[in-house]
Amino acid sequence: MKVLVIGNGGREHALAWKLNESPSVDKIYVAKGNGGTSSFCENVDIDPSDIEGLVEFALKEEIDFTVVGPEDPLCGGIVDVFRDKGLKIFGPNKECAQFEKSKEFTKIFLEKYNIPTARYLSFTDYEKAVDSLDEFSYPLVVKADGLCLGKGVIISQNRDEAVEALNQIFNERVFGQEGDKVVIEEFLTGEEASLLCLVSNNKLYPLERAKDHKQIFDGDKGPNTGGVGTYSPVKATDKLVKSLREVCDKIEEGLDKEGLNYSGILFIGFMIEDDEPKVLEFNVRFGDPETEVLMPRLDCDLFLLLNKTVDGDLKAEDIKWKDDYCLTVIMCSGGYPGSYEKGKVITGLDDTDKDLIIFHNGTKLRDGDLLTNGGRVLSITAMGDDLQEAREKAYENAAKIHFDGAYYRKDIGTK
Structure with a gap:
């Protein structure tokens, strides 16, 4: 094939x-x-x-x-x-891809089918959006409605910051036409978690959970990124597992009632507090960096799984997992998620452990040299019998790899 x-x-x-x-x-x-x-x-x-x-x-x-x-x-x-x-x-087809194309589309779906999510309002007018800010407490979340490579979410700690976020999106056009509409949401507290599901004929088959780290600095500080580190599995109580399954059941019901034909991956971003999950967002593709920790743990043939998903004959028992933990640390270009330089020579890959897995996020080859070619450069991925072993191995090997301006968080997997 x-x-x-x-x-x-x-x-x-x-x-x-x-x-x-x-x-x-x-x-x-x-x-x-x-x-x-x-x-x-x-x-x-x-x-x-x-x-x-x-x-x-x-x-x-x-x-x-x-x-x-x-x-x-x-x-x-x-x-x-x-x-x-x-x-x-x-x-997924174009109609179903609207779940990622438009945050408002997803919010309308979530509310219609009683799926727990943050309270929100959406706007196409700057002045009306500013006037609405008094209806929220702080912090609050300002989101460009469209695709922004994971960077269209701005957490505002007070009204001045929220006004500036709206100004950047509506007036300064920092996200271009993807910011023609803005969603303002209440800020949710808790632990963020990701659940990827294979979806075949509108039926959801959850993969194992992964914990992503979005913010660029240690301690979940700084601006949001596309994700700079993750690990799997993420332990869950029986109550939480039941609640997540209830969310999946409601999504299946909604897909059927809306007359949609979903096939592919549905990535569900949650905020979880006291074992109660609320949906932050939907994505319609494999998550990055979640995929970098799920693929090493998958204990079955991915090609057959994806084929069965498309053909409509996938079964839950087809999906099998290793017991090992997996953790990835993403080495980034200095300055990411803001401006950064490309073309830095990468060295030290040959010095890493043989059982380490290195996935390339943003690299290219030129005249025999491996060069940086993006904000996220390398996913340093390690397996272990427990989270600590995987974490130690990933960080020990990340320290062996070098390029000018290299940066990575030092606290992935410490919570």
């Missing part, structure tokens, strides 16, 4: 790495891929958002199965286009 993985980052590297274990897979192409995927896949110089180019390539190379990593092509309708051409592809 020929497989095409669409995307450039650590998520796509991890998916390709796991797909490569399948005896059913003969060759993997990655578009565009990175310096890590090139070691065992064929990188293809087609941008993930170039749907026409990807379809043309898949037809020419007779690709048997395509896996979409990032949200942009999903929201652009790549699944619909591939299926219209008779090409088998994993991911």
Whole structure:
């Protein structure tokens, strides 16, 4: 079987790495891929958002199965286009991708089907949004409605900060047209957690949970990022497991009643307090960096799982897990999530432990050198019998890797 993985980052590297274990897979192409995927896949110089180019390539190379990593092509309708051409592809269609394309779309769905979430208001007008701020207590959350690479969420500690956040989105256009609409939410307290579910014919099959770390600095300080570290599994009480299943049941009910046909991945972001989960957001693709800790723990054939999901014959017992813990620390370019420089030479990878897994988030090869090519550069991923062992191994090896301006949080997995 020929497989095409669409995307450039650590998520796509991890998916390709796991797909490569399948005896059913003969060759993997990655578009565009990175310096890590090139070691065992064929990188293809087609941008993930170039749907026409990807379809043309898949037809020419007779690709048997395509896996979409990032949200942009999903929201652009790549699944619909591939299926219209008779090409088998994993991911939700354009209609279902609205759950990530629009935060307001998701909030309306959550409220309609009585799924616990934060109270919110949405606006397309700056002045009306400012006038509404007195209806909330602080801190509060200001979100650009559209796709912002995980950076469209601003936590405001007081009214002045909230006004400035609205000014940046509406007037300074920091997120462009993705900020044409803004969602203002009450601030939820508790522990943030991620739950990824395979979805087949609107039925949710939860994967094991992972704990993401969004903020750039230790102690969950600083601006939000796309995620700078994570670990799995995350222990849960029986009460919490029951509550999460109830949320999944309500989502299934809503998908059916709305006449949607969801197939692919649904990423549910939760805030959990006193074992009561509230939904923060939906994403319609594998999470990054959650995928980097879930794929090493998956104890079954990913290619077969994804095929069964698309074919509609997936069963819960098909999904199997290792008991090991897995933790990843993301080495970032200095300045991320703000401005940063690319093209820094990366050294020390050959000095790391042989059983360490390094997924490349933002790298490229040039004249034999591995260079930084993004804000998130490398996911240093380690397995262990417990969380502490995995954590120690990841950090011991991260210290062996160097590039100018390298930065990473030092507290992943300490809570």
